[in-house]
Amino acid sequence: MTMNGWIQIIVFLGVxxxxxxxxxxxxxxxxxxxxxxxxxxxxxxxRILYKLTGVNESEEMKWGEYCIxxxxxxxxxxxxxxxxxxxxxxxxxxxQKLAGVAPDLAFNTAASFSTNTNWQSYTPETTMSYxxxxxxxxxxxxxxxxxxxxxxxxxxxxxxxxxxETIGNFWVDMTRATLWILLPMCFIFALALVSQxxxxxxxAYDTVKLLEPQHIQKTGADGKAVTQTVSEQVIxxxxxxxxxxxxxxxxxxGGFFNANSAHPFxxxxxxxxxLQMLAIFAIPAGLTYTLGIMTGAKLHGWxxxxxxxxxxxxxxxxxxxxxxxxxxxLHGVDQHATLMQSGGNMEGKEVRFGIADSALxxxxxxxxxxxxINGVHxxxxxxxxxxxxxxxxxxxxxxxxxxxxxxxxLIFVVLTVFIAGLMVGRTPEYLGKKIExxxxxxxxxxxxxxxxxxxxxxxxSSAAPSFGTSATSNSGPHGLTEILYAYTSTVGxxxxxxxxxxxxxxxxxxxxxxxxxxxxxxxIVPMLAIAGNLAQKKAIPPSLGTxxxxxxxxxxxxxSVIVIVGALTFFPALSLGPILEHLLMNAGKAF
Amino acid sequence: xxxQLMTAFLMTIATTVLLGILYPLAVTALxxxxxxxxxxxxxxxxxxxxxxxxxxxxxxTGPGYFHSRPSAAGDGYDATxxxxxxxxxxxxxLIDRVNGDTSRLQAENPNTPVPVDLVTASGSGxxxxxxxxxxxxxxxxxxxxxxxxxxxxxxxxxxxxRGRWLGLLGEPGVRVLELNLALDAEK
Numbered sequence: 024m025t026m027n028g029w030i031q032i033i034v035f036l037g038v039x040x041x042x043x044x045x046x047x048x049x050x051x052x053x054x055x056x057x058x059x060x061x062x063x064x065x066x067x068x069x070r071i072l073y074k075l076t077g078v079n080e081s082e083e084m085k086w087g088e089y090c091i092x093x094x095x096x097x098x099x100x101x102x103x104x105x106x107x108x109x110x111x112x113x114x115x116x117x118x119q120k121l122a123g124v125a126p127d128l129a130f131n132t133a134a135s136f137s138t139n140t141n142w143q144s145y146t147p148e149t150t151m152s153y154x155x156x157x158x159x160x161x162x163x164x165x166x167x168x169x170x171x172x173x174x175x176x177x178x179x180x181x182x183x184x185x186x187x188e189t190i191g192n193f194w195v196d197m198t199r200a201t202l203w204i205l206l207p208m209c210f211i212f213a214l215a216l217v218s219q220x221x222x223x224x225x226x227a228y229d230t231v232k233l234l235e236p237q238h239i240q241k242t243g244a245d246g247k248a249v250t251q252t253v254s255e256q257v258i259x260x261x262x263x264x265x266x267x268x269x270x271x272x273x274x275x276x277g278g279f280f281n282a283n284s285a286h287p288f289x290x291x292x293x294x295x296x297x298l299q300m301l302a303i304f305a306i307p308a309g310l311t312y313t314l315g316i317m318t319g320a321k322l323h324g325w326x327x328x329x330x331x332x333x334x335x336x337x338x339x340x341x342x343x344x345x346x347x348x349x350x351x352x353l354h355g356v357d358q359h360a361t362l363m364q365s366g367g368n369m370e371g372k373e374v375r376f377g378i379a380d381s382a383l384x385x386x387x388x389x390x391x392x393x394x395x396i397n398g399v400h401x402x403x404x405x406x407x408x409x410x411x412x413x414x415x416x417x418x419x420x421x422x423x424x425x426x427x428x429x430x431x432x433l434i435f436v437v438l439t440v441f442i443a444g445l446m447v448g449r450t451p452e453y454l455g456k457k458i459e460x461x462x463x464x465x466x467x468x469x470x471x472x473x474x475x476x477x478x479x480x481x482x483x484s485s486a487a488p489s490f491g492t493s494a495t496s497n498s499g500p501h502g503l504t505e506i507l508y509a510y511t512s513t514v515g516x517x518x519x520x521x522x523x524x525x526x527x528x529x530x531x532x533x534x535x536x537x538x539x540x541x542x543x544x545x546x547i548v549p550m551l552a553i554a555g556n557l558a559q560k561k562a563i564p565p566s567l568g569t570x571x572x573x574x575x576x577x578x579x580x581x582x583s584v585i586v587i588v589g590a591l592t593f594f595p596a597l598s599l600g601p602i603l604e605h606l607l608m609n610a611g612k613a614f
Numbered sequence: 615x616x617x618q619l620m621t622a623f624l625m626t627i628a629t630t631v632l633l634g635i636l637y638p639l640a641v642t643a644l645x646x647x648x649x650x651x652x653x654x655x656x657x658x659x660x661x662x663x664x665x666x667x668x669x670x671x672x673x674x675t676g677p678g679y680f681h682s683r684p685s686a687a688g689d690g691y692d693a694t695x696x697x698x699x700x701x702x703x704x705x706x707x708l709i710d711r712v713n714g715d716t717s718r719l720q721a722e723n724p725n726t727p728v729p730v731d732l733v734t735a736s737g738s739g740x741x742x743x744x745x746x747x748x749x750x751x752x753x754x755x756x757x758x759x760x761x762x763x764x765x766x767x768x769x770x771x772x773x774x775x776r777g778r779w780l781g782l783l784g785e786p787g788v789r790v791l792e793l794n795l796a797l798d799a800e801k
Contacts, residue, residue, distance in 0.1 A: 027778075027782070030782065031782065031783060034782070068632075072625075072628055072629075075624060075628050076621050076624040076625045076628060077617070077620065077621055077624065078621060078625075091615075091618065092618050092621075092622070095615075095618050095619055095622045096622040096625060096626070098622075099619070099622040099623055099626055100622070100626045103626050103630070146695065146697075148694045148695065148696065149694060149695070157634050157635065157638045158630055158634030158635055159634070161633070161634060161638065162629070162630050162633050162634035165629070165633045166629065166633075194621065194625065201629065201633070206633070206637065209637070210637070210640075210641065213641045213645075214641065214644060214645065214648070214649075217641075217645040217648075217649045217652055217653050218648075218649050218652060219652070220652045220656060220668075220669055221652070222652070222653055222654065222655045223641055223642050223645040223646075223653040224642065224645075224646070224653055224654050224655075225642065226654065228694065229655065229657060229664060229667075230664075231657065231658075231663075231664040231665055231666045231667070232663050232664065232665055233665075233666070233672055233673070234665055234666065234672060234674070234679075234791065234794055234795065234798075235672075235673070235674050235675065235676055235679060235794075237673050237675060237690070239689050239690075251689075253689065256666065256670070256672060256691065256692075256693055257692075257693060257694050258655060258657075258667055258670055258693040258694075259693055259694050259696075260654075260655060262638045262641070262642055264641060264645065264653075265637060265638040265641040265642070266638070280696050280738075281695065281696045281697045282687075282696035282697050282698070282737055282738035282739065282740070285696075285698070285736070285737030285738040286696050286738045286740065287669035287670060287738060287740055287741070287742055288655065288669060288670075291669050292779065292784070293778065293779040293783035293784020293785075294779045294783060294784075296783070296784065297779075297783050350703050352703070352704065352709050353709065353712050353713070353716075353730075353733075354713065354716070355713075355716040355717070355720060355727060355728060356712065356716055356727060356728050356729075356730050356733055357727035357728060357729050357730060357747070358730045361747065363729075363745060363746045363747035363750065363786075364729050364730065364731060364745035364746065364747035364748065364785075365731075365745065365785045366730060367730070368703065368730075368734075369730045369731045369734040370698075370699065370701060370703070370708060370734040370735060371698040371699065371700070371734075371735065371736070371737045372734075372736065372737055373736050373737055373738060373741050373743075374683075374731055374736070374741055374743040374744060374745055374785060374787040375741075375743055375776075375784050375785060375787050376784060376785065377784065377785030380783070380784055380785075396737070397737065398698075398737045399698035399699070399700055399737045401698070401700040401701075401702060402698060402699065402700060402701055402702060402703070402708075402737075403703075404703050405702075405703065405704075408702075496700055496701075497700075497701065497702040497704075497705050498705075499704060500704075501702035501704060501705065504702075521700070522697070522698070522700050523700030523701070523702070604702070604703075604704055607704065608703060608704045612704065613704050613705070613706045613709050614704050614705060614706060
């Protein structure tokens with residue numbers, strides 16, 4: 024670990040602290056439908072959209088109706104994405120003449136992008152046309168993020184409103200999230216990325232002459248050795264920057280290229296890398312301040328922000344430490360950090376990012392439900408790779424996905440005030456609302472869906488040599504981690520992978536597709552039920568027995584609840600995967 | 615329910631046109647006007663044809679060139695099949711590959727430990743850079759082969775080294791393809 028590395032990490036957190044407030048204020052204005060400086064341009068567009076789609080913008084919805092609108096929209100747009108992929112051969116913007124996508128892969132990808140997961144069982148360069156990437160995949164990057172923000176705002180309204188039946192209008196919330204927040208930020212961010220070297224074109228792939236032609240030894244079909252001469256390199260192109268911007272800002276994470284943000288055309292410089300990491304955390308961090316404004320308890324917003332910052336620092340510290348270590352199984356290799364090299368575990372990492380920025384990126388992308396990668400998580404050290412895994416297991420509530428991070432965190436807040444209430448023997452309250460049996464049941468349901476889906480599917484895959492373990496590319500405990508990571512990532516709607524797992528099979532495409540749908544919608548329904556239930560309740564004035572949710576004590580308790588729930592659920596699985604691998608590696612064992 | 619289905623369908627179509635088509639076209643238009651070279655991949659022309667991209671690495675095996683890092687993209691630096699090895703730290707295949715490369719490199723520059731990035735595959739498989747340490751490690755071989763002085767090579771490396779952004783972000787790196795093009799130009 025170097026001083027420079029730590030300064031980069033601290034500067035990053037500092038900027039996240041500075042942008043939370045202005046962005047949070049702006050978002051509160053957007054959803055309270057107050058005037059903003061963008062209104063002259065966007066209000067007309069908004070009105071046209073409502074007119075075209077038959078939305079009555081003054082109509083309010085009960086939680087059930089809000090939920091059904093969200094589900095129907097997700098289903099319809101998922102179906103459209105499926106059809107675009109199947110028919111891409113007939114659609115425009117396809118200079119590589121790529122054929123339609125296979126049915127199971129198209130289902131997996133449609134589920135993946137409409138649930139904000141962006142798990143990728145495919146190699147984009149050779150599978151998806153420019154049209155599919157733009158109008159199918161990048162489009163869902165926008166909409167799944169807008170849906171997430173809408174849901175978080177609906178939940179906050181549930182907490183704030185008193186004796187009301189309704190929690191807002193889904194179509195209006197989603198449209199405003201897209202037009203006022205995502206689209207303008209993406210536009211500027213995309214151009215900033217192009218200035219750094221992210222490509223943005225509709226060219227056919229370029230062919231260049233290699234400076235030094237290569238002779239490659241291969242085994243031919245008849246088993247004899249053949250020498251192939253390679254004198255050209257084909258360079259994949261595309262409208263990358265426009266997709267890259269929403270990929271990060273919407274915490275989606277699906278790469279335009281297979282190597283994702285490790286690819287020099289997606290993430291060419293340390294500065295583009297810094298911007299991408301900021302983009303992941305920007306909206307989720309801002310939403311904590313929006314929470315503070317809308318509930319009238321700004322300190323509560325900061326208390327939640329602080330809990331997130333503590334968990335973030337814990338994660339990045341472990342990841343940075345682990346990746347800086349030398350792999351004890353390699354000999355004759357200089358793995359020390361010097362002024363001339365970053366040292367450490369460089370397998371799967373880019374020179375321009377080195378150890379600190381790779382560890383930081385891996386932490387940020389899994390604290391949030393982004394899932395973009397700028398280094399190969401599968402090649403991280405055992406404990407370094409455990410950090411992204413644990414981050415997802417904790418529910419991606421450390422800033423979290425856009426919207427989903429905040430509502431995920433608020434479920435934990437409900438549990439925290441409940442536990443605090445139990446400790447002092449009072450009815451728990453949250454910002455003037457009594458938390459009762461129904462709310463806690465729904466919160467627990469929402470929390471339990473996650474480990475249930477992850478562990479059951481992991482167990483089935485690990486016990487099935489023919490279709491489960493055969494897809495792993497690493498043996499020993501690392502193989503188990505690959506499977507565990509796949510289900511954790513998909514149920515958590517993260518989408519990053521221990522990518523050695525060859526998941527483009529019928530079993531994995533289907534079971535991972537189901538995991539993504541469960542992890543998204545079965546968590547949202549109970550969450551909206553709590554929102555609807557809270558909105559109906561009377562507010563009660565705070566009393567001496569009220570547990571304040573604005574203090575450091577609250578922050579500490581919230582962090583503890585998150586860690587304890589996560590640790591109790593997943594420790595056994597972790598001890599058989601990364602922890603065991605760490606111990607065996609230090610004992611000199613390879614697989 | 616029927617009304618919501620209709621709204622959902624129309625909303626999908628309308629927003630697809632706005633976000634899936636108009637937005638990327640607008641970004642493309644502005645990029646092509648203001649950042650033409652970057653938007654097209656910073657391709658390098660030489661003698662009437664393209665020899666590569668500044669951002670995409672290539673394989674070099676000849677002793678007179680500086681070598682790139684190992685690559686897991688296709689047969690090596692295949693820019694239509696980007697990706698890493700996905701080998702975990704305890705994978706025997708990783709250890710064998712690193713040990714093989716290390717002993718080969720130590721034969722040409724004995725008694726010096728090999729900088730780690732020179733024997734590890736990058737995440738993209740297309741890393742255009744090596745660390746300054748990895749470039750320096752290769753100086754004796756290239757100097758011997760090209761009959762150039764080591765000081766001259768050091769100067770060339772320094773000229774093709776990209777520092778940290780504002781002295782703070784990222785790690786320094788040496789762009790291998792551009793360095794090798796400069797070597798050829800020296801002759």
